[in-house]
Amino acid sequence: MQEISGRAIEDFMNQDPPHFCKAFINTFSRCDIVDNNLLETFNGYIVQVRHKHIIDMLKDIRVVLMERMFAKKQMMVNSDDNICPRIKKKLEKAKLRSMVCTPRPNRELKFEVRVVDNRYIVDLNKKSCTCRQWDVSGIPCIYAISCINWMKQDIDTYVDDYYKKKTYLMAYQYALQPLNGQQMWPQENIEIILPPTIKKMPGRPKKSKRKDKDEIANSSNKLARIGLKMQYKAYGQYGHNKRTYKHKN
Template sequence: MREINKQFGIPVSKHTCYRARYAARKTLRGSLIDHYHLLPSYIAELKKVYSGSTFDLVLERETPDSLVKFKRLYICFDSLARGFLEGCRRVTCLDGCFLKTEMRGQLLCAVGKDGNNQMYPIAWAVVEGENQASWTWFIQLLMGDLGIQVGNGWTIMSDQQKKKGHSTGTLRMLFWNAVKCTTHQDFQQIMQQMTTLKPQAAQDFRNIGVKKFCRAYISETPKCEVIDNNVCECFNSYILQYRSEPTIDMLEDIRSTIMQRIVKKREVASDTTDQLCPRIRKLVEGNKLKSRTCSLRHAGEFQFEVTDFGNRFVVDIRSRSCSCRYWNIRGIPCSHAITCIHWMKQDPVSFVTDWLKKDVYKRAYRNGIRPLNGRNLWTEVEGNYLFPPIVKKQPGRPKQKRRIDSSEKVVNGQRLSKKGVQMTCSICHQVGHNRKTCVAQIEKHAPSRVDALWKCVKMKGRVIPT
C-alpha cells in the first residue's frame, strides 16, 4: 500500500490490494473451476509418461445426480520408490501439513533418509484433512508401492504429539536425555531423576510407550538412530512456497523440484572419491577424536575391553557390536570400537554399514524423474467435468501459520521461548529475577530528589530561577 501511494500518489485500502492480487492470480492461473476441470488431463499425462508409478484420484458425489468433485489424490513415482528400496534404510516417516489455498486441505507425505542422513521423499497426497480414513487410504497405497506386507524389519514413524503438560526446562532436558540415551541402565537412571523431580511426569512418560521411540529400546536392524520426525518437517519447509498454489501448480512445482534435486545429488556423489557420504565421514572423524581418551585390553580373537573415563565397555569386532550400543544402532563404529580397530591396524571405514556408503547412496538417485510436457500439450480427457471440493468457509481471514503449542521453543521463527527457564540475577546472583528488576540495582542507582526535580524541569522546558 505504501509503495502504490508513494509511486502513483493513490491511497488504497488493504482490501483493494487483496482484490487486485486475487484478480492477478486468476488472470495468470485461470479460475478455480477451470483448474479442477484440467486435473483429469494432468493425471492422464502423468500415467502416460511415468508408467509403473501410482496416481490414485478419488472423487465423490453428494447425491447420484450431483456434480463430481475432487476428494483425494495420491502420487508416488516409481523411480522414487525403487530408489528408496535400493539405496535407503527401511525407515519411513509420515506427516501432514496444511495447504494455504482457498480449498484448504492437507498434504500428507512419506519421507525416508538416504545414506547421507538427508530426506528422501517417497510419496505425497492431497487430502481433505488429517483423519483416520485419509491416513488409512494413504498408508495402504504406500505399503503397496513399497511392497510392505507383514512389516518385519520396517520402522514407521509418525508425528504424534506426546506432550502431557510438563514443559519446564529441567523436565524437558531429562526427557530428551532419556530418549537419546542408548543403554537400558542410563535410561533407568534418568527416569529415577525424573521421578524424584516430578513423579507424575515420569509416570506420564512411561505410559506413552517408551519402547517405541527411545534409543535404549529401538531395534538394531534398520541401522538408524532417528527418534524424531525432522525429515518430514524438512520436506514441509522445502515445499513451503508451493503450498499456497492451486493443486496442479503445487504438484508440478514439487515434481520439478525433486527432479532437479535428484540430479544434483547424483552429481555430488559422482564428484567425490570418498567411500563414505559427507555427513557420515564427519561422524567417523568425530569418533576418531573421542577415541584418544580410550584404552583397551585384548580378550582374545576379536573381543576387547575398552575403558573410557572410568566406564568399561565390551567390543566385539566380528559381530560389529559395542555394549554402549552406539555402533549397534547407527551402523557407525563408536569411539570404543575405533580404538580396537586402530589396534588391529585396520580402517574404520570398512566397518561402517553399507547403507551409509557412497555406492549404496548412488543407487537411491540413479533413477531420475523424466521431464513432463506443459498443459498446452496435455490430452483432453472426455467424461464428466471435475469440480472443486466442498469447503466450509470459516469466519475471519484464513490462517497462514499453524498453531504453536505453548511448550514449543521457537517463537516467530527466530527467538526462543524462555518459558520454564529459571532466571538468575547477574548483580545479586539471586534466583527469580534478572538485573532489570533487581532491588539492589534500583537502590544503587536511585536518583536523589534534587536530580529527579532537575530532570523533570528540563523535560518540561522550564528554567529554574536563580
C-alpha cells in the same frame, strides 16, 4: 526410575518407548534418529509453492524433487570416498574423541575399553559395543574406533553398508521423468467441474471460532440481558428502572 516412582515407569512403558528412546530401539534398522526430519525437510521445499493452485503446486514440487534427486546422485558419483559425506564427518569427529579411550584386547578380537572410570566391551567380529551406539546406528562409536585404530585397520570397513556409496547410488537409481507443459496435455471432451453454488445460511454469521474443550473461553464484561432483573434502588422495586417506574401518588 522404578525405585523413585513405579507409576512413572509404568506410564513410560505405555508410551511405546521403542519409537523415541534409544535404549529400546531395534538394531535391525541401523538408524538412531527419533525425530521426524523427513516431514520438516519436505515442508521446507514446498513452503514457497504451497500457496499456489493445486496443479501449479504439484508441478513445482515435482521439478524441485527432480532436481534434488539428480544433484544428490551426481554428488556421490563424483565422490572418490566410499562413505557418505555426512557419515565421514561424524567419523572424523569421533576419531578425535576416541583419543581418551584405552583399549585392552583379548585373543578373540574383543576389547575392554576404559574411559576414566567407565568400561565398555567391544566385539569387532560382531560389530557390537555395550554402549549400543554402534549396534543401533551402524556407525562405529568412539570406543570401537579406538579398538580399530589399535588393530591398525581401516575404519571404513566397519561402517554398515547402508552408509556406503553403492547403497546411496541404489537409492537414487530411479529418477522423476520430465513432463510437457499444460498446453501439450491431451484434451478430453468431458463436462467441466464447477465449484458448488454459494448458499447463504440463515442467522447472523459467527465471528468467533469454535473452541475446543481445553481452550479457555473469552472473558467478557458485558452482562447478558436474559435472566437479569432490573431494580430501581430508590424504591427497591424489581422489574423496573428509573425510566420505566411509574410513581404512585
